[in-house]
Structure formats: C-alpha cells, structure tokens
Amino acid sequence: MPQDALALSDDQAEAFDKVTELLRSAGVDLDEGMTTPRADGENTRVLAILGKAGTGKTLLLAQLSEALAEAGVETVSGDYESRKAKDRRTLAVLAPTNKAASVLRMRGVPATTIHRIIYTPVYDPEYEKVAEWLAGDGPRPEIEGLTPAALDRALAFYQNNRSIPGALAAAGLRGSDFITGWKRREDPLDIGFVDESSMLDDKQFDDLREIFPVLILFGDPAQLAPVNQSGAMVFDSLPDRRKVTLERIHRQEAGNPILDLAHALADDSIGFEAFERMVEDAARRDPRVVIAQRVDADLMARSPVLVWRNAMRIRLIHAFRAAHGAPPDSLLPGEPLICDGIELPLKHRKRRIDLETRGLIKGAQAIYLGPGRRPGFSRLHLVGAEDPQISVASIIKIEMPDEEEPFIPFAATMGATFLHGAAVTIHKAQGSQWERVQVFAPDLWAAARAGRVEAGLPLWKRLAYVAITRAQSELHWIVRNRLALPQAALGTDDLVAPAPALSLTSEEEDET
Numbered sequence: 001m002p003q004d005a006l007a008l009s010d011d012q013a014e015a016f017d018k019v020t021e022l023l024r025s026a027g028v029d030l031d032e033g034m035t036t037p038r039a040d041g042e043n044t045r046v047l048a049i050l051g052k053a054g055t056g057k058t059l060l061l062a063q064l065s066e067a068l069a070e071a072g073v074e075t076v077s078g079d080y081e082s083r084k085a086k087d088r089r090t091l092a093v094l095a096p097t098n099k100a101a102s103v104l105r106m107r108g109v110p111a112t113t114i115h116r117i118i119y120t121p122v123y124d125p126e127y128e129k130v131a132e133w134l135a136g137d138g139p140r141p142e143i144e145g146l147t148p149a150a151l152d153r154a155l156a157f158y159q160n161n162r163s164i165p166g167a168l169a170a171a172g173l174r175g176s177d178f179i180t181g182w183k184r185r186e187d188p189l190d191i192g193f194v195d196e197s198s199m200l201d202d203k204q205f206d207d208l209r210e211i212f213p214v215l216i217l218f219g220d221p222a223q224l225a226p227v228n229q230s231g232a233m234v235f236d237s238l239p240d241r242r243k244v245t246l247e248r249i250h251r252q253e254a255g256n257p258i259l260d261l262a263h264a265l266a267d268d269s270i271g272f273e274a275f276e277r278m279v280e281d282a283a284r285r286d287p288r289v290v291i292a293q294r295v296d297a298d299l300m301a302r303s304p305v306l307v308w309r310n311a312m313r314i315r316l317i318h319a320f321r322a323a324h325g326a327p328p329d330s331l332l333p334g335e336p337l338i339c340d341g342i343e344l345p346l347k348h349r350k351r352r353i354d355l356e357t358r359g360l361i362k363g364a365q366a367i368y369l370g371p372g373r374r375p376g377f378s379r380l381h382l383v384g385a386e387d388p389q390i391s392v393a394s395i396i397k398i399e400m401p402d403e404e405e406p407f408i409p410f411a412a413t414m415g416a417t418f419l420h421g422a423a424v425t426i427h428k429a430q431g432s433q434w435e436r437v438q439v440f441a442p443d444l445w446a447a448a449r450a451g452r453v454e455a456g457l458p459l460w461k462r463l464a465y466v467a468i469t470r471a472q473s474e475l476h477w478i479v480r481n482r483l484a485l486p487q488a489a490l491g492t493d494d495l496v497a498p499a500p501a502l503s504l505t506s507e508e509e510d511e512t
Contacts, residue, residue, distance in 0.1 A: 008387055012060050015244040019064055019216060022047055023191070026091055026214045035070045035089045044055035044209040048197070048217040048235035051246030052266075053469040054259045057218045060246075061193055062109050064216075065093060068191065076189065076429070078116035078357075079164045090189045092117050092212075094197040098359040100431035102384030104195055110162070110197065116208055117180045117424050119357050127168060127178035134158045134167055146171060148403055163386055182353040185211060196431040198223040198233045205234040222266075223466050225455070232455075237263050257286040258475045262468045265461045272448035272460060276441065279477045290476045294437060294484040297323045300422040301334060301490055302367075303434035305478065306467045307423055308443040314399045316423040316440070319483040321398070324490050330366045330409050331396065334490030337380070338428065339364040343395060343414050355392060359385040360416055363428055369492055374411030381495045388495070426467045437471035439464070440478050 008016060027036040035159055051057050069075060073089045079460035090115055093111040095101040104111035104137070113405035123131055132138035134155060141151075150171040157163075157170035168178050194200065197219035200208075217235050220251055225233050235243065259296050264270060264278055284288040300320050307313045324334050341362045344352050356401045360366075365383040372379055378394040393415025408503075444467075447460035468475060 008060065008063065008277055009056065009248045010117065011244075011246045011248055012056050015060055016064065018244050019047060022214060022216075023068075025192070028068065028071060028073060028191070030067045030071055035072050038089065038213070042277050043215055044215055044216065044445050046209070046215045046238060046242055048219060048238055048243045050219055050221050050235065050243060052220055053262055054256070055246035055248060057220075057246060058104065058107060058195070061093070061104075061218055064105065065091065065109055065193065073191065075110050075268075076117075076164070077110060077112045078120060079112075089191075091191045091193065092189055093193045093195070094208075095431065096204070097196075097361070097363055097383035098430050099365055099384060100196045100199075101125055105386075113359065113361070114194070114204060114208065115356050116359075117189070117192075117360055118185055119353050120185050121165075121179045122181045122183055124178050127173070130154065130171075130178075131164045132170065134164060154248055155161050161386075162221075165387055169387060170468050172503075179354075181350055182357055190214060192494070194218065196220075196234060199226060199228045199431050200234045202234065206237055220469075222457075222462065223430055227501075245390065250328060257282040257289050258468060260469050261289070261475070262465050265465050266505070267354050272329070275464070276445075276477075276479075279441075283477070288474050290474065292438070292476045292478050293480045294482040295319075295440070295478050296476065297486040298488055299436055299438055299476070301486075302494075303335060303437060304336065304421055304429070305438040305471065306426050306429050307440045307446050308426060308463055310425065311401070312440065313423045313425060315401050317399070317420045318401055318484070320422040321420070323483060323485055328407070328409070332490045333367045333368060333370050333492050337366045337368055337396065337418040338421040338424060339366060340397070340417045340419050348414075355390075355416060358382070358387070358390060360390070360392065360499040364433070365421055366418065366493055367492065369495070373457060376415070381492070389493070394418060421499045428461050429470050430466055431471050433472050433474050434476040436476060438476040438478055439467040442481055445473065 023030060024480065026045065027038060040100055049057060050200045051059060065075065068091050073091050075091045075093065078092070082115055087283065093104065093109055094114045094117060095104060095111050097116055098113055101111040101113050126143055129138060129141040130143060130151070133140050154167040154171040158167035161167070165179070188211050190212065191214045192208055193216050194208065195218045197217035198221070219233065219235055221233065260278060262281060266288055270278075273497070279289060284289045295316060299305075300316075305316055307316065321335075324332060327337065340358055342355055342360065359382045367381040367383065369379040369381055369389070371377065372391045376393055377391055378396070379389065379391050382388045382390060392413035395411040395415055395417040397408055397417065397419055399419065410503050444460050444464050447463055448458065450459070452459040
C-alpha cells in the first residue's frame with residue numbers, strides 16, 4: 001500500500017490491498033507505480049466494497065483514484081477521448097445519476113454518469129482539432145469563426161475544469177455546434193469504479209461488464225434495491241471472496257447525530273415509536289436534527305420532502321403549488337421537476353441519446369426556468385450536471401389528489417416527460433444528497449404499521465435509513481401532516497450556470 005494511503009483504517013487498508021491485488025493481476029501495479037499493456041479477451045473481474053453510511057467508501061474511492069493517476073492511469077470522463085492514445089490504461093469513476101456524480105465531484109473525485117460512458121460523442125472534425133489541442137494531443141488550431149481570444153477562453157476554462165464541452169461552450173459554441181451525434185462505445189476501457197452501486201439494475205451491470213475488464217463496486221447493502229430487482233442488489237450474487245465489508249464508522253466519530261440515528265436502525269429491538277423518541281432526544285441535544293410540526297415549503301423548492309407513499313407525495317406537491325400561488329395552466333420559474341423518461345419514436349433514437357448523455361435520464365432532477373422559444377419547449381436547469389442548462393421539448397404532468405389522470409399545463413407532442421419534484425419517494429431519492437433534508441415521518445409510521453419486510457429487514461427501517469442518510473448537514477423530522485406557508489417567492493437567482501446554456505438546434509426544434 002502506498003505511503004499516502006497509510007491514514008486508512010484497518011478495514012479500509014484491507015480493502016485497498018484487495019483492490020491493489022486485483023489491479024496487479026490486470027497489469028496495473030500501484031505499489032511500483034507502473035502499468036503494462038492491456039490483454040485482450042479477459043473476463044471481467046468484479047470486486048464489491050460494501051459499507052453503511054460513514055464507513056469511508058468515498059474516501060477509499062478517492063485514494064484509489066489518486067493512486068491510479070500516480071501510476072499513469074488516465075481518468076476519462078466521457079466528454080472526449082483522443083484517438084491518439086489507444087495504448088493508455090484508463091479509469092472511469094461512475095455514478096447512476098447526475099446528482100450522485102456531482103456529490104463525488106464536490107469531493108474532488110472526477111466522476112461522470114454511467115450513461116455518459118456507455119455512449120460517446122461524435123465531434124465535428126473541425127472542432128475535434130480544438131479538443132485534441134486542449135487535451136495536449138495536437139497543435140493550436142486555426143478554426144474559421146473562432147478568434148484567438150475565443151481559443152484562449154476555451155483553454156483557460158479547460159485548465160480549471162477539464163471539460164471539453166465546457167471549454168468549447170466558453171468559446172461561444174453550443175453543444176449542437178461541435179457534437180454531431182452519439183454512438184455506443186466500441187472500444188473497452190480498463191477500470192471502472194461505480195459509486196452508489198446499490199442502484200444498479202442487471203441491465204446496467206451487464207453493460208458495464210462489457211466495457212470494463214476490472215469493475216469495482218462501492219455500495220451500501222442497507223439501502224433499497226432497485227424496484228425491478230425483487231429486493232436484490234447486483235453485488236448480492238458475488239461470491240464472498242469478491243466482497244469486502246467496511247465496518248468502522250468514521251464520520252460518526254466526529255459526533256454526527258444524523259449518522260448515529262441511521263446506524264441505530266440496525267438494532268432489532270428498536271421499533272418505530274422508540275426510534276422516534278431517539279430522534280426527539282437528538283433534536284434536544286444537537287441543532288443538526290430538527291423536529292418539525294410542518295413541512296417547510298421553502299426547502300421543498302430545492303430539496304424534496306421524502307415520502308414512502310405515492311398518494312402522500314401527490315398531496316404534498318399540490319399543497320406546495322397552492323402555497324406558492326402557482327397558476328393552474330402553467331409553471332412558475334423555480335418549480336422543481338423530476339424526469340420521468342423520454343417519449344420519442346425509434347426514428348429519433350439519436351436525439352434520445354443526445355438528451356440522455358446530457359443528463360436528462362429518468363430520475364434526473366431539474367428546475368423549471370421558463371418556456372422555450374417554441375410552444376411545448378421548456379428551459380431547464382439540470383441539477384448536478386456539469387453543463388446544466390438546456391432547452392427541450394417537454395411533457396409536464398402535474399398529478400392531482402384522488403384523480404387518475406394528471407393535469408398537463410402544457411406539452412409538446414413528444415419529448416422529455418416530467419413529474420413535479422417538490423416531493424419524491426424515498427426510492428427515487430437514492431444516490432442524491434442535500435444539505436437539509438425533510439423526512440415525512442407519518443409515512444414511515446404507516447410503513448411500520450403495514451408490517452412489510454424487505455430482504456429480511458422491516459421496510460420502514462430501510463426507508464428511514466435511506467431517507468436519513470440523504471442529509472449532509474441537517475435532518476428535519478416532520479411529525480404532522482401540515483405545510484408551512486413559504487417565506488419567499490419561487491425564483492431562479494440561485495441557479496448559476498458555469499457555461500452558456502446548451503439547447504437543441506432550430507432544425508431539431510422544428511422536427512420535435
């Protein structure tokens with residue numbers, strides 16, 4: 001184990017050594033800081049690093065990423081890959097959603113989404129010269145329509161952010177100017193680190209095994225399995241020799257009451273009423289835990305209140321819109337949305353891939369900025385995306401209490417579909433974190449009364465664990481079915497884009 005990894009705990013060090021051993025067998029030696037050429041036709045080697053919240057999975061992932069970089073392994077993001085370095089060894093750090101990837105990026109880990117690695121951009125040949133120059137693989141180009149000052153802006157952006165699309169946007173280009181399409185990856189990569197792997201389904205897992213000869217999964221077995229997985233996670237089927245479990249709780253040692261509560265759920269003797277007393281005791285001792293009589297409508301605008309039942313989610317959304325005086329036939333700028341999929345016919349497959357690689361995948365969180373230039377189009381801020389602002393044909397559905405059909409304030413004939421995002425189910429919240437999180441306790445009490453069990457644990461405990469661990473710094477435990485009136489109007493001033501908004505071209509808008 002390298003000297004810079006000596007600060008790891010015993011179980012983290014054991015996991016580090018296990019990964020080191022696996023990488024060495026694949027031609028990447030972290031101890032010697034060297035690599036050998038990749039061997040073709042190898043079966044995928046999979047290792048799972050498992051642990052509950054606070055056990056240091058992200059710290060371990062970060063240290064392994066640094067060690068691989070020092071050994072000469074190149075981290076790829078999916079934005080652009082030079083064709084001049086086919087013999088290099090590569091690492092991709094992946095997460096299932098933009099929000100989960102942004103959590104890693106905020107901690108200094110260069111992460112991207114799984115979809116962005118499976119599909120790679122096809123660059124216009126002229127602008128590919130700019131990309132090669134920025135990546136250090138070619139001379140400074142002369143491109144008609146791009147001034148030397150624009151190229152300087154692109155270089156300055158890339159030196160700080162290492163994003164080819166962001167750099168080209170800083171030069172005044174839109175994504176549709178330099179990306180002509182998307183193709184499914186043909187060439188494999190070497191090493192894949194997958195965070196929040198409890199969210200993976202079997203199809204995603206199979207796709208990743210086609211790309212990576214070495215796949216390291218980082219996951220929390222206490223979370224909820226994907227809905228279509230029958231309570232199982234992809235790492236459950238791995239043999240014990242391919243799993244390492246982290247036990248020591250690092251963040252808890254700093255006196256984190258939120259993690260104390262999350263880990264208390266492992267005690268079989270604690271029922272819902274006893275656990276709620278523990279939450280009340282924590283709130284009396286520490287301001288990071290709050291017992292609230294009402295849902296905070298202001299918080300809902302940026303971090304959804306977490307619920308179990310879909311009917312309760314719909315009622316809270318309706319109350320949120322009513323509290324803000326939202327008109328019945330349109331949205332207010334600042335209203336949160338959740339992508340529910342993309343409804344495009346097969347002939348528009350290229351456009352679907354384009355939207356998904358920009359981060360508009362099912363479960364993506366967005367903020368409504370206003371109507372687009374054409375009827376049915378919306379301008380959106382994609383939460384957690386590196387290039388967050390897009391314009392897209394939208395079908396927005398506002399579900400109403402006790403009604404089967406949703407209300408649609410406006411819609412394109414086809415495009416991306418959205419549900420309101422002021423409240424979400426705890427299942428959909430997996431992989432995301434917010435500074436302050438509201439957990440709707442009456443729903444957890446209903447789950448406890450239902451007596452359901454999932455993978456050997458009471459469902460309410462799994463729900464509570466996932467909901468509580470979404471909070472980074474402050475947990476609001478809501479005890480009553482009430483909503484407090486907002487103290488400020490909805491707005492978008494807090495949404496700052498690092499680059500000009502990406503949008504579909506006029507031709508694409510006409511077709512869509």
